[in-house]
Amino acid sequence: MAILFSSQSALPFLSLILLAFAYTGSQADARAFFVFGDSLVDNGNNNYLITSARADSPPYGIDYPTHRPTGRFSNGLNIPDIISEHMGTETTMPYLSPFLKGEKLLVGANFASAGVGILNDTGIQFVNIIRIYQQLNFFEQYKQRVSALIGEENTKKLVEESLVLMTLGGNDFVNNYYLVPYSIRSRQYALKDYVPFVISEYKKVLQRLYELGPRRVIVTGTGPLGCVPAELALHSPNGECVAELQKAASLFNPQLVQMLDQINQDIGDNVFIAANTNQMHMDFISNPEQFGFTTSKIACCGQGPYNGLGLCTPLSNLCPNRDLYVFWDPFHPSERANRIIVQQILGGSNTYMHPMNLSTIMALDSRA
Numbered sequence: 001m002a003i004l005f006s007s008q009s010a011l012p013f014l015s016l017i018l019l020a021f022a023y024t025g026s027q028a029d030a031r032a033f034f035v036f037g038d039s040l041v042d043n044g045n046n047n048y049l050i051t052s053a054r055a056d057s058p059p060y061g062i063d064y065p066t067h068r069p070t071g072r073f074s075n076g077l078n079i080p081d082i083i084s085e086h087m088g089t090e091t092t093m094p095y096l097s098p099f100l101k102g103e104k105l106l107v108g109a110n111f112a113s114a115g116v117g118i119l120n121d122t123g124i125q126f127v128n129i130i131r132i133y134q135q136l137n138f139f140e141q142y143k144q145r146v147s148a149l150i151g152e153e154n155t156k157k158l159v160e161e162s163l164v165l166m167t168l169g170g171n172d173f174v175n176n177y178y179l180v181p182y183s184i185r186s187r188q189y190a191l192k193d194y195v196p197f198v199i200s201e202y203k204k205v206l207q208r209l210y211e212l213g214p215r216r217v218i219v220t221g222t223g224p225l226g227c228v229p230a231e232l233a234l235h236s237p238n239g240e241c242v243a244e245l246q247k248a249a250s251l252f253n254p255q256l257v258q259m260l261d262q263i264n265q266d267i268g269d270n271v272f273i274a275a276n277t278n279q280m281h282m283d284f285i286s287n288p289e290q291f292g293f294t295t296s297k298i299a300c301c302g303q304g305p306y307n308g309l310g311l312c313t314p315l316s317n318l319c320p321n322r323d324l325y326v327f328w329d330p331f332h333p334s335e336r337a338n339r340i341i342v343q344q345i346l347g348g349s350n351t352y353m354h355p356m357n358l359s360t361i362m363a364l365d366s367r368a
């Protein structure tokens with residue numbers, strides 16, 4: 001047998017076995033984490049693309065450990081970062097990062113891309129973004145890369161035991177249906193028919209994800225789309241949340257929960273967990289002071305009414321204390337708001353997490 005391997009070719013073979021061994025050994029404390037979706041969860045993929053949907057200039061990242069922009073649409077950390085923090089794992093790297101290789105791959109990966117939606121035609125104005133089916137293709141490619149590292153069986157196990165976060169839907173309204181008056185989709189569908197169409201397309205996306213192996217997937221609903229500073233600035237003469245967009249969110253979110261229940265029933269297991277990010281945000285909006293915020297209407301970084309017009313840039317107004325603001329920029333929550341959202345994802349009641357919260361999931365899965 002030994003004659004089959006020259007000592008030179010045996011060496012890489014051996015190191016492969018060692019890596020596979022090390023992987024099985026460390027699996028008890030580390031759970032891989034995968035992130036799919038839009039700008040609410042993008043960790044910097046769009047910085048590698050030619051697109052206008054980027055958070056790559058100051059003051060983005062002003063409260064990040066490096067105090068530099070990273071591509072996250074936040075003053076500091078975003079929701080996936082804070083979930084990783086709670087799981088005791090390193091933050092996931094953007095899939096397009098050249099530094100995501102070797103053992104780093106075992107931490108998981110972030111495939112999200114600002115501007116995307118459930119529908120392929122959402123966010124077309126951003127041109128070069130990673131649409132959701134492409135994110136899933138990259139996930140397949142990821143699995144092949146990890147298989148080469150730790151073998152097919154270990155990869156299957158890593159994926160099955162992983163946690164997934166999926167955040168989509170807001171852009172299918174803001175950057176599609178309502179993007180311009182008389183948009184193609186709004187001429188094609190009344191809102192009450194558009195929502196079930198988007199949900200049925202979402203179901204296909206989630207079924208494809210399930211086929212690829214993950215067995216715990218947190219799916220967030222949309223936030224209160226009509227209450228973000230950008231919408232207040234554009235469409236609210238009196239500072240109240242914009243009714244039409246609120247209606248879209250109030251139709252979308254319950255239908256999403258129903259659809260997830262349906263898939264779980266078909267599968268016979270609670271694979272998909274609904275996070276009611278709409279309610280989490282509404283709590284801030286109805287009573288910002290209760291959470292230590294001074295405003296839920298004015299963005300920290302921006303210009304115009306509510307700092308809601310245009311982008312957050314080096315020339316924008318910038319608030320001195322980001323912790324007092326629910327919104328960092330015209331669309332995205334501040335790190336502190338993200339922290340409170342993740343608290344609810346972890347420990348929230350059934351109103352916030354259906355059918356169970358992340359603490360329960362982690363306790364269940366560690367026992368299994």
Ligand SMILES: *[C@@H]1O[C@H](CO)[C@@H](O)[C@H](O)[C@H]1NC(C)=O
Nearest residue numbers: 119120121131132133134201
């Ligand atoms: C979206 O694109 C994917 C492939 O990129 C395709 O499989 C899917 O059918 C498309 N969805 C719609 C509704 O056209």
Ligand SMILES: *[C@@H]1O[C@H](CO)[C@@H](O)[C@H](O)[C@H]1NC(C)=O
Nearest residue numbers: 346347348349350356357359
């Ligand atoms: C959610 O998690 C907490 C632990 O943080 C737990 O005590 C609570 O019962 C859970 N709530 C539900 C509804 O599962």
